[in-house]
Amino acid sequence: MDVELINTGSELLLGRILNTHQQWLGRRLADLGRPVARQVTVPDRSQDIENAVRDALGRADLVITTGGLGPTGDDLTRERIAALLGRRLIHSPEIEERIRGYFASRGRPVPARTHVETHVPEGARVLVNRHGTASGLAFHLSPNPYRAGGRPSWLMLLPGPPRELHPMFDQELVPLLDEVLPVADGFRSLTFKTTGIGESNMEERLLNPLTPLMAAGLEVGFCARIGEVDVRFVGRGPQSGAWIDAASIELQKAAGEFIFGQGDDTLELTVVRELTRRGMTLALAESCTGGHVANRMTNIPGASAILRAGYVTYSNDAKSSALGVPPELIARHGAVSEPVARSMAEGARRAGGADYGLSFTGIAGPGGGSDEKPVGTVFIGLAGPEGTTVTRQANRFDRETFKYASAQQGLDTLRRRILGLPPIQDRVHRS
């Protein structure tokens, strides 16, 4: 099945906003067995939208557009597509009712300009918007005048705001796809999330055990990001479930300790989940990561139950006053050192009244490095009921990537401790 994605929006092309739709829809559609073959962004101009839709309909079984369904002057997609397909726009009392309810529940009058959002092109199926006023639309083109031999295509129009698009995709579009564009029998995919191991090391470990399954038809993909390697299994046909089950067992045997989750799991989600399950708590002491770890953890709903406190102790004074790190210790070893990381972790655990204390002290750069402790050096301390460990890592990146990589290592150190695995010493990331 050929799938193409069209993002409309001049602000995307001018770089004023980030195109997150490409990643979100790309991942969702790949996991549904309908990978996107081509993505294009065009400005909010009728002719550009029409050209892009016509081109895509000439090639694809499914064309998805985003944006341009709202009530303002540069929302042109609904009208232009209706004109292109020669469909009349018909007023929908149901949509009008829904828009009225949307504003009533917020205690606001219905703006007159939302009236255009009640227009539905003849023959289109409506995708309900439960988080906004712009309905999605789905068209079956059969025959499709833009495709060789009139081969049919589906054209689906989604609204631009992610908080409207995401639930509409999951609740309205996925069931429709399963009904009208089912994937080949037995498509299955499963992505494992791993950390603490490099991509080539992972590939080497899996090569031999997975060779027979790959010969049979299992697809194996790797995707390396900072501090993470995804391992993705895709199978088609009646054996796909059995292949993926077998491959999952082989992955567990070859590299099980590095797996922290599946699908969209994050390391912070895994840590919050594992601590919650055990009724255990955490306190953070962040110097070089500057609140990055606390921020990620508190993005997870329910984090308040396990995160007792976080201390962002950039200054030496704060290390001493908030965490009780002895000033002599800092004077003797330097703030970026094994003993200070240890003292910070133990101090956070004590001050926060938590089961675990996790600390970070390092040199984010661009300044502050030395021969002995170059930019990128970070000491990660973990204090807990089992004692305290400190690891030294080298993350030679720009500032934000340094924080991210260090956070991955710290969260993984905690994950490994909870699971009874030893910490990984001296990880070196080179840029």
Add this chain to the structure above:
Amino acid sequence: MDVELINTGSELLLGRILNTHQQWLGRRLADLGRPVARQVTVPDRSQDIENAVRDALGRADLVITTGGLGPTGDDLTRERIAALLGRRLIHSPEIEERIRGYFASRGRPVPARTHVETHVPEGARVLVNRHGTASGLAFHLSPNPYRAGGRPSWLMLLPGPPRELHPMFDQELVPLLDEVLPVADGFRSLTFKTTGIGESNMEERLLNPLTPLMAAGLEVGFCARIGEVDVRFVGRGPQSGAWIDAASIELQKAAGEFIFGQGDDTLELTVVRELTRRGMTLALAESCTGGHVANRMTNIPGASAILRAGYVTYSNDAKSSALGVPPELIARHGAVSEPVARSMAEGARRAGGADYGLSFTGIAGPGGGSDEKPVGTVFIGLAGPEGTTVTRQANRFDRETFKYASAQQGLDTLRRRILGLPPIQDRVHRS
């Protein structure tokens, strides 16, 4: 001038990585007077890359590709473009020398597979890569066989990794563009960053004062994001500089208090800069924002000089032990309240030994709301030498957006205090 962007990479289409090139290049090129008219992503397949390049060359004066210049098996762009254009690949001793130096400075042997990176298609100009091994390439197609009448085009190939692409763009590509594709005389653009005012309010304030300049030819654009509105002025022709100077003065008169920066400035950068300039320091007390504010501030190099400490006090115990908030106060008013926000701000200022203490306590959701204090309610406290203020805001968003919007308001409250402006009470953001 027509500019098109082609991003190559199957992982972009599968959503495994986020396409940040579109935004970065889109913004840079717009600011250089060469806005991107169309962007497409294609997989790492020779035929798809060739088709996309040929299509774009049929329309555009400048085509930029990203990715596919590295040494691995799925890096196909260099070879495929050379074949498409009928250019022989010639070994470049200069590039070989540079690659050798790159690895020598890192104390690593030169991998054999980097040899393909020394190949330059005949007649191409080399764009030096100072942060990696894959050189960029620029082709002048004159005549351009894919364009009506053979109209000439430039085709420029850039590497995929952002840390290689960004400096290459600024140091190599921009000077080349100025030499071979100069923009119309007198192009100028300037973007002002504002916060604390809505897009429609901003438009209304500017409509009258800017009407004469717009009639003369000044373009004015607005872009609203959470907690920010960009105001962008673009001028072409000999008067552009005068127009933009005059428009900037009108903007200052109409809404000067809301301007926090220009171009790529962020609110956290502005706050770090203003505090640094005054030799003043800050301590943070974050409950509902959970370290988000500290994380953003510490992304700014030099933040260590002004950020004394941050306290992530999710739990009531931590509010009392780290910040000295009386437990009775929490019991009487609740943790999300004006008096607790006040006590947190003053406690952070005292405990951190800082000039200012900035506090956040609120209900991020999804749970925890009540009729009196619904999800999205946040109290922001600011303690300083001038006294303490608390504002109440309503940010009804998902969890991460709630944190972002609250941080914008808190940082702006501090910015306004430093500049002697009153705080903005009761901002309500509705989703």
